[in-house]
Amino acid sequence: MGTILGLGIIVIILAGSNSLPYFLGKIFFELIGLMNSFIGWVAGHEAFVFKEIPFNFYKMAASYIYIYIYIY
Numbered sequence: 858m859g860t861i862l863g864l865g866i867i868v869i870i871l872a873g874s875n876s877l878p879y880f881l882g883k884i885f886f887e888l889i890g891l892m893n894s895f896i897g898w899v900a901g902h903e904a905f906v907f908k909e910i911p912f913n914f915y916k917m918a919a920s921y922i923y924i925y926i927y928i929y
Contacts, residue, residue: 861888 869886871877899905912920 861885861892864888 864885866879868877871881
């Protein structure tokens with residue numbers, strides 16, 4: 858995934874300067890298509906979906922505070 862992200866940044870920079878080679882754009886397009894297909898396949902399986910996670914108000918508030926502190 859990090860490789861795809863790095864390649865995506867390079868593709869965006871090259872596309873912005875109108876110097877993106879066709880084959881590089883095509884490769885990136887196909888990689889994103891494969892990744893989307895895989896995500897769709899995983900999302901179609903019920904075993905991978907978390908349901909009814911017990912979270913009371915205090916745990917939820919603590920989680921939001923933790924996420925806020927972690928980000929900022």
